[in-house]
Amino acid sequence: MGYRFNDLTAACQDDWRAYIEHDFVLQLGQGLLADDAFRHYLKQDYLFLIHFARAYALAAYKSPTLADLRQAHEGLKAILDVELELHVGYCREWGIAEEQLTDLPEARATLAYTRYVLDTGNRGDLLDLHVALAPCVVGYGEIADWLNAQPSTVRGEGNPYDAWIAMYESDDFQAAMRAELEWLDARLADVTPARFAELCTVFRDATRLEIDFWQMGLDRTD
Numbered sequence: 263m264g265y266r267f268n269d270l271t272a273a274c275q276d277d278w279r280a281y282i283e284h285d286f287v288l289q290l291g292q293g294l295l296a297d298d299a300f301r302h303y304l305k306q307d308y309l310f311l312i313h314f315a316r317a318y319a320l321a322a323y324k325s326p327t328l329a330d331l332r333q334a335h336e337g338l339k340a341i342l343d344v345e346l347e348l349h350v351g352y353c354r355e356w357g358i359a360e361e362q363l364t365d366l367p368e369a370r371a372t373l374a375y376t377r378y379v380l381d382t383g384n385r386g387d388l389l390d391l392h393v394a395l396a397p398c399v400v401g402y403g404e405i406a407d408w409l410n411a412q413p414s415t416v417r418g419e420g421n422p423y424d425a426w427i428a429m430y431e432s433d434d435f436q437a438a439m440r441a442e443l444e445w446l447d448a449r450l451a452d453v454t455p456a457r458f459a460e461l462c463t464v465f466r467d468a469t470r471l472e473i474d475f476w477q478m479g480l481d482r483t484d
């Protein structure tokens with residue numbers, strides 16, 4: 263007992279590293295990622311964010327306390343008012359119009375990941391749902407840190423993906439990540455070994471689905 267978030271990543275180190283250090287991420291850091299791979303990723307990520315917003319709405323429904331309810335409400339508002347607005351603007355800069363986004367067919371990797379998160383939240387409790395969301399919320403912050411630690415990463419005007427890295431290293435984003443880590447550490451402190459094993463399965467599954475999401479971008483699969 264007395265688990266922490268780091269115990270989840272430690273329990274699936276290979277999958278976690280494969281996600282953080284994926285070729286999509288490495289090439290993005292080097293500025294060498296094919297731009298149509300990035301566009302494919304950006305378009306599918308629009309759909310991902312919509313379902314992610316639904317997952318926060320589910321978190322509100324699953325909230326046992328007023329504090330949890332407020333936190334879920336803040337998360338939902340942040341996605342609708344900030345993340346999605348930023349994302350649509352970012353897509354526009356990459357030549358993707360908003361109409362193209364609304365008519366988009368959903369790729370299998372997007373379907374699998376987002377519906378897995380929603381199903382986990384439906385079947386389980388608020389902790390299951392947060393653990394299913396954690397590879398997304400915590401992982402992208404760790405990816406920004408990992409990229410900055412790689413000698414091959416190019417920052418500034420020499421890298422067309424610099425703004426993407428900047429978004430996930432920003433103070434606002436890193437603060438949201440720390441808040442999520444604190445919430446998870448507080449909840450994981452009280453779980454039994456059997457419950458921790460269940461949560462590891464959820465965390466590993468969601469991490470593997472993040473890997474598939476990067477791969478979908480690289481392969482432009484639908």
Ligand SMILES: Cc1ncc(C[n+]2csc(CCO)c2C)c(N)n1
Nearest residue numbers: 307310314340345398399402438475
């Ligand atoms: C496939 C995929 N996984 C993670 C993120 C990152 N992300 C999405 S919403 C959010 C913050 C929630 O408050 C973060 C970090 C993404 N964009 N796409």
